[in-house]
Amino acid sequence: MKGVWLEDLTSSEARGRFDRGDAVVIPVASAGSQGADLPLGAGAMIARALGQRLIERLPVVVAPIVSFGGQWIQAETFRQILCEVVDAFRAQGVTRIVLLEAGLSTERRLEGPSGVLVLRVRDVPGGLIDRLRSGSTVDHETSMVLALAPRSARPAASAGVGDPSHATAFKGERLLAAWSDALAALLTAEWPQLDA
Numbered sequence: 001m002k003g004v005w006l007e008d009l010t011s012s013e014a015r016g017r018f019d020r021g022d023a024v025v026i027p028v029a030s031a032g033s034q035g036a037d038l039p040l041g042a043g044a045m046i047a048r049a050l051g052q053r054l055i056e057r058l059p060v061v062v063a064p065i066v067s068f069g070g071q072w073i074q075a076e077t078f079r080q081i082l083c084e085v086v087d088a089f090r091a092q093g094v095t096r097i098v099l100l101e102a103g104l105s106t107e108r109r110l111e112g113p114s115g116v117l118v119l120r121v122r123d124v125p126g127g128l129i130d131r132l133r134s135g136s137t138v139d140h141e142t143s144m145v146l147a148l149a150p151r152s153a154r155p156a157a158s159a160g161v162g163d164p165s166h167a168t169a170f171k172g173e174r175l176l177a178a179w180s181d182a183l184a185a186l187l188t189a190e191w192p193q194l195d196a
Helices: 011-020 042-055 075-091 127-132 137-148 169-190
Strands: 023-028 060-062 097-101 117-120
Touching: 011 060, 023 042, 023 075, 042 060, 042 097, 042 137, 042 169, 075 097, 117 169, 137 169
Parallel strands: 023 060, 023 097, 097 117
Antiparallel strands: none
8 A cells, every 4th residue: 555645535534544563755846946937836846746656666654745835934933843743743643754755946954843754855866867967956946837837937047046948747757757766766765664
């Protein structure tokens, strides 16, 4: 049995997953994008795609995405929200909790509560990922949005941060696939029984 979105479960199904020891992945989207070519929800779009790919591979429960759609809040407020979400899962007996920082352009590093595995997509190593990282983070985010929802991206040369004009849907799909592989490998290295 592979993974599932928490929002698709009934309360008794969720309890069964938690009692079984499934890891809970909490995707965290960046507050906005670096480039003017992307919608404010680009981070959430990428987080949802990575969550779905993990569900297809591992017995994890993916929680609703924590995102504020381009609204910036204070770092301490954000941390308190994440701590409350984590505490709510712990109160339900969940012992394997992952914060998946899916954004490439977050200005501050996500710091999770103690005892929580924090995976940062932008820090995931790998040969293909490293080769594809030769461009800007805007190029990468734009490529992934082009792969996921082509009408949402408006790539054009930019005088701002990064240059999204080299973005392609093909590059975006390759990045998503490589990151999904690497994230699944990191999770199964932490908890080998996920790979059973």
